[in-house]
Amino acid sequence: MLLHEILVAAAREVPDRTALIVPATQPHAHPATPAPAHTSWTFAELAAHARALAAFVAARTSPGGRVGILAHNRAEYVAAYYGVPWAGRVLVPLNPRLHPREWADQLARSDAELLLGDADLTAELGWTGGPTIDPAEAITTPAPDFVAATDETAPTWLLFTSGTTGRPKGVRLTHRSLSASMRTSLACRPVDPDTVVLTPFPLAHVAGYQVLAHHLARRPAVVLHRYRPAELASIVREFAVTSLSLAPTMIDALLDHVHEGDGLRERIRSISYGASPITPELIRRVHELLGCDLGQGYGMTELSGNAVFLTAADHRPELYAAAGRPGPGVEIRIVDDAGRPLPIGATGEISVRSEQVADGYWRLDTGEFADGWFRTGDLGRLDPAGYLYVLDRKKDVIITGGENVSAREVEAVLREHPDVRDVAVVGEPDARWGERVVAVVVPAPGRAVDPDALVTLCRSRLAGFKIPRRVLLTDALPVTGTGKVNKPALREQVAAC
Structure with a gap:
C-alpha cells in the first residue's frame, strides 16, 4: 500500500x-x-x-x-x-x-x-x-x-x-x-x-x-x-x-x-x-x-x-x-x-x-x-x-573488572525505592576496573535521597560488582525527543561531576 x-x-x-x-x-x-x-x-x-x-x-x-x-x-x-x-x-x-x-x-x-x-x-x-x-x-x-x-x-x-x-x-x-x-x-x-x-x-x-x-x-x-x-x-x-x-x-x-x-x-x-x-x-x-x-x-x-x-x-x-x-x-x-x-x-x-x-x-x-x-x-x-x-x-552494558553489568537491571532495583522518581545508570572510566557503575537519581517530590540507602538496597538484590560506586542527584535526566534517556549526554554530565 x-x-x-x-x-x-x-x-x-x-x-x-x-x-x-x-x-x-x-x-x-x-x-x-x-x-x-x-x-x-x-x-x-x-x-x-x-x-x-x-x-x-x-x-x-x-x-x-x-x-x-x-x-x-x-x-x-x-x-x-x-x-x-x-x-x-x-x-x-x-x-x-x-x-x-x-x-x-x-x-x-x-x-x-x-x-x-x-x-x-x-x-x-x-x-x-x-x-x-x-x-x-x-x-x-x-x-x-x-x-x-x-x-x-x-x-x-x-x-x-x-x-x-x-x-x-x-x-x-x-x-x-x-x-x-x-x-x-x-x-x-x-x-x-x-x-x-x-x-x-x-x-x-x-x-x-x-x-x-x-x-x-x-x-x-x-x-x-x-x-x-x-x-x-x-x-x-x-x-x-x-x-x-x-x-x-x-x-x-x-x-x-x-x-x-x-x-x-x-x-x-x-x-x-x-x-x-x-x-x-x-x-x-x-x-x-x-x-x-x-x-x-x-x-x-x-x-x-x-x-x-x-x-x-x-x-x-x-x-x-x-x-x-x-x-x-x-x-x-x-x-x-x-x-x-x-x-x-x-x-x-x-x-x-x-x-x-x-x-x-x-x-x-x-x-x-x-x-x-x-x-x-x-x-x-x-x-x-x-x-x-x-x-x-548492548552498548549500555558496563564492563567492570571483566564482568558485564546491565544498566537496566540496576535501574530497575533503584526504582523500587520510594525516594526515587527516576534513575539512569552509566559506566565511567576507572583505571583499575575499566569502568565503574554510576547511578544518576531524580528524587521523588518532597523526598530526600540518601545515597547510602540506595547502595544498601542494591546490595540486597544484586551481585557486588553491580552495585553503584557513585550516586549522583539531579533535577532531571537528559532525554531525547521521544522520552528516552540520552546516555551520551548523561555520561558527559557524570564526567563533569
Whole structure:
C-alpha cells in the first residue's frame, strides 16, 4: 500500500470526518513567532493539501530527491508525511530540538534539494543548499500536475535515529515498511469507532506513524505542538480525546496534574507507552488516578514503529517486566554475537524479521540488516510463552573488572525505592576496573535521597560488582525527543561531576 492511498480512500469514504486536529498552543519557538491558530482538517481537506504539496515539491525537485522539513508540530507537517512520498520524493524530518550544526549535517548527508520549515528554525540554520519554503506556502501555491509514486518498495521517509549510541544514522523507511507497521499496530491495539488519539511526540520521530495508523482506521489524531501536562485535561475535553500516546516520563508528569473533576478519568480509556521502561509504581498510579487501560509498544526507527506489544490484558504484575509479544507478521529471535539463534530463555541480541523492517541505512552498511533480519542492538530473552524481555542496549552494558553489568537491571532495583522518581545508570572510566557503575537519581517530590540507602538496597538484590560506586542527584535526566534517556549526554554530565 502506498501512503497517499490511505488519504485518497479516506477522502472518498468519509470526506467530512475530521482527520487532524492541532490545538492552538504556543510552540517552543522564537518569542516573536505568533501563536498558531487552532487547526482542524477533514480527510478531504488533508488529502487536498497533501496533493497540493506533492505537486509543489514535484515541480522543484528531481524524482527520488530528498525534501527536508524543519518545523514544530503543525498540520502541514502531516500533509508533508503524505505529500512528499506521493510525488515520489523522500521526506527528511529534522528534529527541531537538535543544534543547527546537526540539522546542517543531516541535510548535507541526505543531499536535500528543498527545505520546508518554520521561519524561526530555518533562520538559525541559515541553509543555502536549496530553496527554503514555509510548509503553508507549499500547500497553497498552484502547481502543475505530477506523476504519482507507484512503487511500494521506494523510500518514503529518511529518518535519522536519535543518536543515543553514537552519530545518528539515516534510516530508509518505505511505503511497504510503514504500511506493515500500521497494520501490526492496529491488530494489537484495535481502534474503536469513536477513538480520538492524542500524541505529543515530535513528528520528526518515527512515533508519528501512529497518526497514519489512525487515518488508516479512518479516525482522527490530535497532534500537540508541545507537551504541557497542565493543559492536557482541557484539550481532552475540547476534542473528545479517548486515547493517549506517551512516554513513561510524560505519564509521570501528567499524573501530577490529575485533579478531581478534570474529566480525565471519565474520558481517557487507554494510554499507550514506549521509548523507555515503566515502573510498577507508575502503573499502579495510572490505575488509581485514571483507571484506564495501558498498552506498551517496543519498536524503533529501523522497525518503522512498534513491532512487539504488551496488551492491556497482559498488564499483570508477573508480566510488568516484559515488552510483550510480537505482532502479526513479526518474527523475533535471540542471537549470539555471531548471529546464531539461541535457545528459549537465553540472553542475546534481539533480531527481528518482518515487512516493517526498514530498507537499511542511508549510504551506510554496518551489518545490522542481513538475510531479512535486523539486529536491533538490544539485549533480551524470550520466555516459553513468547514474551520478549528487553534487558538493555548492548552498548549500555558496563564492563567492570571483566564482568558485564546491565544498566537496566540496576535501574530497575533503584526504582523500587520510594525516594526515587527516576534513575539512569552509566559506566565511567576507572583505571583499575575499566569502568565503574554510576547511578544518576531524580528524587521523588518532597523526598530526600540518601545515597547510602540506595547502595544498601542494591546490595540486597544484586551481585557486588553491580552495585553503584557513585550516586549522583539531579533535577532531571537528559532525554531525547521521544522520552528516552540520552546516555551520551548523561555520561558527559557524570564526567563533569
